[in-house]
Amino acid sequence: MGESTFVNQSNLRGASSQLRNVRQGIDFVLLGVAVALTLFGLLMVYSAGPKFAVFAEKPPDYFLIRQLLWAGVGMVAVGITAFFxxxxxxxxxxxxxxxxxxxxxxxxxxxxxxxxxxxxxxxxxxxxxxxxxxxxxxxxxxxxxxxxxxxxxxxxxxxxxxxxxxxxxxxxxxxxxxxxxxxxxxxxxxxxxxxxxxxxxxxxxxxxxxxxxxxxxxxYPTGRTRVTDYMAGLQNPLNASYHVRRSLEAIINGGVFGVGIGHSSTKFTGLPVAHTDSIFAIVTEETGLLGSGLLLIAYLVILWRGLSIARKAPDLLGQLLAAGISIWITLEAFINMAVMVNLLPHAGNALPFISYGGSSLVVTLAGVGILLNIGRLSEKSNTQGGNTFASVVDLRWRNGWRRVSRPGRSPRS
Known part of the structure; x- marks a missing residue:
């Protein structure tokens, strides 16, 4: 009986050790923010999607169900890329x-x-x-x-x-x-x-x-029209494109605290593609400047954790991958949000994790998985704090000099 107890304790210790090995190095802040944004995106698709589902002669929860399925595929992609x-x-x-x-x-x-x-x-x-x-x-x-x-x-x-x-x-x-x-x-x-x-x-x-x-x-005629509308909107918001005017209306309606989840009015009165490209306007209308501010912070956290992983990566490949993926996700988010308030010409890109769209969601979550993998495989000695926003500079100028030497010249040490 004592031998059996010893074996069971050994098995428990082994299982506990394997669990620690799996968890070791995972950036739970990055993972948590990505999961939270995905769940929030499902909520916003549930709020913004029914009208467009009815127009497409589909059930009101059509877009939510499809987005749920794609979110499941995306989580599988995170699991695969995080351990690949x-x-x-x-x-x-x-x-x-x-x-x-x-x-x-x-x-x-x-x-x-x-x-x-x-x-x-x-x-x-x-x-x-x-x-x-x-x-x-x-x-x-x-x-x-x-x-x-x-x-x-x-x-x-x-x-x-x-x-x-x-x-x-x-x-x-x-x-x-x-x-x-x-x-x-x-x-x-x-x-x-x-x-x-x-x-x-x-x-x-x-x-x-x-x-x-x-x-x-x-x-491209579309390109000329977008730039023309953008310039007109900078001079006077009332002269901006119809899309931007309706987006600004939604943002103004939201005020500081929003009208409440599900209570947006502009999604029923002509805001174009409210469940995809324009979903940031719905977020701001329903959760207010407070909600959109928290969303902005969430993307900054992804950038912070991604650049932190880049700084600690053991090789140039890991540094470039981590920096590229984290900047890509954040860039897409900021372009989408800037377009909705006419700070940039209309671009038509999705808001990562939030907009309806299976390809965007799965690919973005797969990118998060790659970030997690780079973090897991980084050297254990690189766990001390520091200015992680300086990692972009650190990628290019290690010890104050360019990483790649010109042909015919030896790099300075």
């Missing part, structure tokens, strides 16, 4: 990028049109442009990590990077999806900067990006 060693992306990144480009071609050939854009496949359930954002971060991070020695060579560094980003962005622009294409180009350029790209190349990239942006705005 991010170093294996070195072997998978090329295949992931090829598959993503292939899916963008499928959208061009067989995609389904919604509101004038062809972005989805498989019954509007999958939007490859959302997947392209995360896959591009993974691919570019792996590529920059492997090309550190030739990064500042234009022919071997900048041009190949620009080619892959350009192909992806052009395929997305053809849908058209301006916001996704711009996001991919911004994140790609930012990762190039963080990896140690030379200033002259960064200036060149910015100049080319401005030129291409100007051409896109003038080629």
């Amino acid at each position: 060693d991010y170093h294996f992306y070195r072997k998978l990144s090329v295949w992931m990028m090829l598959a993503t480009i292939g899916s963008l071609f499928v959208v061009m050939l067989l995609g389904e049109s919604t509101l004038g854009s062809t972005r989805s496949i498989l019954g509007s359930s999958v939007r490859p442009s959302e997947l392209a954002k995360l896959v591009t971060i993974i691919y570019v991070s792996v590529w920059l990590n492997s090309k550190r020695e030739v990064l500042n060579s234009i022919s071997l560094g900048l041009l190949p990077l620009g080619l892959i980003l350009g192909i992806t962005a052009i395929l997305i622009l053809a849908q058209p999806d301006l916001s996704a294409a711009i996001t991919i180009m911004i994140i790609g350029g930012l990762l190039f900067f963080l990896a140690g790209g030379a200033w002259r190349q960064i200036v060149l990239v910015v100049a080319v990006a401005v030129l291409v942006g100007w051409l896109v705005i003038n080629i």
